[in-house]
Amino acid sequence: xxxxxxxxxxxxxxxxxxxxxxxxxxxxxxxxxxxxxxxxxxxxxxxxxxxxxxxxxxxxxxxxxxxxxxxxxxxxxxxxxxxxxxxxxxxxxxxxxxxxxxxxxxxxxxxxxxxxxxxxxxxxxxxxxxxxxxxxxxxxxxxxxxxxxxxxxxxxxxxxxxxxxxxxxxxxxxxxxxxxxxxxxxxxxxxxxxxxxxxxxxxxxxxxxxxxxxxxxxxxxxxxxxxxxxxxxxxxxxxxxxxxxxxxxxxxxxxxxxxxxxxxxxxxxxxxxxxxxxxxxxxxxxxxxxxxxxxxxxxxxxxxxxxxxxxxxxxxxxxxxxxxxxxxxxxxxxxxxxxxxxxxxxxxxxxxxxxxxxxxxxxxxxxxxxxxxxxxxxxxxxxxxxxx
Amino acid sequence: xxxxxxxxxxxxxxxxxxxxxxxxxxxxxxxxxxxxxxxxxxxxxxxxxxxxxxxxxxxxxxxxxxxxxxxxxxxxxxxxxxxxxxxxxxxxxxxxxxxxxxxxxxxxxxxxxxxxxxxxxxxxxxxxxxxxxxxxxxxxxxxxxxxxxxxxxxxxxxxxxxxxxxxxxxxxxxxxxxxxxxxxxxxxxxxxxxxxxxxxxxxxxxxxxxxxxxxxxxxxxxxxxxxxxxxxxxxxxxxxxxxxxxxxxxxxxxxxxxxxxxxxxxxxxxxxxxxxxxxxxxxxxxxxxxxxxxxxxxxxxxxxxxxxxxxxxxxxxxxxxxxxxxxxxxxxxxxxxxxxxxxxxxxxxxxxxxxxxxxxxxxxxxxxxxxxxxxxxxxxxxxxxxxx
Numbered sequence: 001x002x003x004x005x006x007x008x009x010x011x012x013x014x015x016x017x018x019x020x021x022x023x024x025x026x027x028x029x030x031x032x033x034x035x036x037x038x039x040x041x042x043x044x045x046x047x048x049x050x051x052x053x054x055x056x057x058x059x060x061x062x063x064x065x066x067x068x069x070x071x072x073x074x075x076x077x078x079x080x081x082x083x084x085x086x087x088x089x090x091x092x093x094x095x096x097x098x099x100x101x102x103x104x105x106x107x108x109x110x111x112x113x114x115x116x117x118x119x120x121x122x123x124x125x126x127x128x129x130x131x132x133x134x135x136x137x138x139x140x141x142x143x144x145x146x147x148x149x150x151x152x153x154x155x156x157x158x159x160x161x162x163x164x165x166x167x168x169x170x171x172x173x174x175x176x177x178x179x180x181x182x183x184x185x186x187x188x189x190x191x192x193x194x195x196x197x198x199x200x201x202x203x204x205x206x207x208x209x210x211x212x213x214x215x216x217x218x219x220x221x222x223x224x225x226x227x228x229x230x231x232x233x234x235x236x237x238x239x240x241x242x243x244x245x246x247x248x249x250x251x252x253x254x255x256x257x258x259x260x261x262x263x264x265x266x267x268x269x270x271x272x273x274x275x276x277x278x279x280x281x282x283x284x285x286x287x288x289x290x291x292x293x294x295x296x297x298x299x300x301x302x303x304x305x306x307x308x309x310x311x312x313x314x315x316x317x318x319x320x321x322x323x324x325x326x327x328x329x330x331x332x333x334x335x336x337x338x339x340x341x342x343x344x345x346x347x348x349x350x351x352x353x354x355x356x357x358x359x360x361x362x363x364x365x366x367x368x369x370x371x372x373x374x375x376x377x378x379x380x381x382x383x384x385x386x387x388x
Numbered sequence: 389x390x391x392x393x394x395x396x397x398x399x400x401x402x403x404x405x406x407x408x409x410x411x412x413x414x415x416x417x418x419x420x421x422x423x424x425x426x427x428x429x430x431x432x433x434x435x436x437x438x439x440x441x442x443x444x445x446x447x448x449x450x451x452x453x454x455x456x457x458x459x460x461x462x463x464x465x466x467x468x469x470x471x472x473x474x475x476x477x478x479x480x481x482x483x484x485x486x487x488x489x490x491x492x493x494x495x496x497x498x499x500x501x502x503x504x505x506x507x508x509x510x511x512x513x514x515x516x517x518x519x520x521x522x523x524x525x526x527x528x529x530x531x532x533x534x535x536x537x538x539x540x541x542x543x544x545x546x547x548x549x550x551x552x553x554x555x556x557x558x559x560x561x562x563x564x565x566x567x568x569x570x571x572x573x574x575x576x577x578x579x580x581x582x583x584x585x586x587x588x589x590x591x592x593x594x595x596x597x598x599x600x601x602x603x604x605x606x607x608x609x610x611x612x613x614x615x616x617x618x619x620x621x622x623x624x625x626x627x628x629x630x631x632x633x634x635x636x637x638x639x640x641x642x643x644x645x646x647x648x649x650x651x652x653x654x655x656x657x658x659x660x661x662x663x664x665x666x667x668x669x670x671x672x673x674x675x676x677x678x679x680x681x682x683x684x685x686x687x688x689x690x691x692x693x694x695x696x697x698x699x700x701x702x703x704x705x706x707x708x709x710x711x712x713x714x715x716x717x718x719x720x721x722x723x724x725x726x727x728x729x730x731x732x733x734x735x736x737x738x739x740x741x742x743x744x745x746x747x748x749x750x751x752x753x754x755x756x757x758x759x760x761x762x763x764x765x766x767x768x769x770x771x772x773x774x775x776x
Contacts, residue, residue, distance in 0.1 A: 039706065043713045045694070068681065068706045076684055076702055084698045293456065296464055306433070310472045314464055318427065318456045325431045325713060 005182050005209045006241045012355035014260040017347050020241055022088040022140035023180050027055040030257045030346055032248055032339050033265040037063045039083040042270050043329045046085040053340035056088035058265040061133050062097035066116050070133045078138035091139040093130040099148040127171035135178045143212055144172040146186040151220040158190035166202050186212040191220050193231050200235045210241040217247045226255055233260035250279055250342055254362050257346050269339050273331035276320045279338040283366050292317040305337035393570050393597045394629045400743035402648040405735050408629055410476040410528035411568050413443050418645045418734055420636055420727050421446040421653040427471040430658050431717045434473040441728035444476035446653040449521050450485035454504050458521045466526035479527040481518040487536040515559040523566045531600055532560040534574040539608040546578035554590050574600040579608050581619050588623040598629040605635045614643055621648035638667055638730055639754060645734055646747050657727050661719035664708045667726040671754050680705040693725035
């Protein structure tokens, strides 16, 4: 890890603008990471991801462990070389996938046994192995192995799980040797503020270079999510980046930044794109809607994405109706460009100390699709087996 | 149509190098047209198709008539504007699709009634309507409506069908008004050389600016195809382009050029790419083959396509095994770049008058996959409902 990992540059209320330093470039924050679970941001080339304005992507240890295998990625020069991405990479440890996606798991203090969602084969993961795998993959930022309980598990169950998560965090820290790589801890604690506080206190005492906020936006009401994000972020150290894991709809990003979050990732922008749901500054719309059939103008005439600069909404609509793969590409480019532009606007407003006004205006105009977003997020727990 | 439509520049044996002039650019021949039945070359943007080296693509009137509808494409400024392609376009009349793909058809001298493969709705197509639709789409080259019998229909049936095809060609010619557009006739006659001769003689007497050779490579033995192509092409006028319809595997292109063909189209290179079958100068290989799992070098280290310049064969293999859409894109780019390079090599060898040696060398090294290709072509009659 470079000698300085993160610098906080500006604040506007609780919103923060900063920079993360990696040996694969500087990442301005607040940052959104497109999801490339299987070492590819679905439908896009690495060149395109970079041109969209992203400096860091997320890949999943769980997916890459099962396919093609950590040893193969390592043999091929590590994850950056494998996927031909010279920007920064963060890998998730596999905890979330093992606990939410794998059909069977058995956990004890040593680690977790789970079955592959691909072929049902049995595997064993420990904190030490999670670190070793992520060292082999060679990401710039890696995550501890945590236990990720369901949001409606009992307080007792979450309490016990938290103790284990904390022990595992320490074991990950002790196992981690690779210098050019930052290991982040993950705050858990379910929907219980006092458990979240305890988790923050414990993990901060271990002094990690960054902190994930895990186990949120997995089905609990949105007000609960926001309140817990605020509770958690406000207690984390000012000089360390805060990463709200698996959250990344436009409104969630704005709400998260308002509560002090620096990093986001989510498959939502790319997944809903492939369903034809496209972001505009007025909210989400669906390109399959009959109203777009004959629309000669681009989906969003003010958008500077490749799709909107070159094609009518009618053409995009035609591609979706005709099940053409180009439609999935163009929709993905559009949604990710929207998020990239959103992050830039957020950052500018923090630098200008006008974030509060930006947030109010954004949330007032981007209003219609909250229900859809919540539905998507509730589904998240059960989805994503194909990596986003 | 520009005052001069085609110029023959060089020959080498029966192989010909020339140029087709359109108001959307000059197309060097021999030319291969990537197939974009539904107004998109599957998985690719128009920019990419151009960068691959192609100046003309094929779109299908049948597909566009059913979805999004000719009127919508026309309202949106015609096919070039609709699909944002500023190169040349050739549209097929819909005859082939109506006769091979539509589940029900009823033909009389006036035209053909068919059912949509999308929703089963009934439609009526005449030579005059086929021309009118293609005028509305605004392609640079359009095709007459022809009847396309099965290769194993009886001689009597094909004889009767040929008479109708000839009458329809004349009606198309009389209906065609758009000056900036070339209308090509289509030679039919099944597998009967004397019917092919008769068809050539009749259509040449009507003086079209170009000639399609239709109804071949639809299941008949390859020797028969090649012999009929030779018979047909050698009787067509020297100063008109000859278009072997729906044929375009690497070996078929080389064999077709050797027999005097100037233009090819086929969904095969892009369709087999999406199945993981990739062209190399030694023949086809399948990227899903276990031997590629750990291959650090590109699929073809000498290939200059985007996929081979940026990724290992192992990564491409991983994308296919993981069902990642980027795999389909990279494979499509690779196969079309192979064809583009093949066309350039063919053309150079004709200009240098060394085509015969090129053909011998190519067919000797590109040898292993003939059986696979024939299987693909036999399937063609029953496939392609989703437009290639």
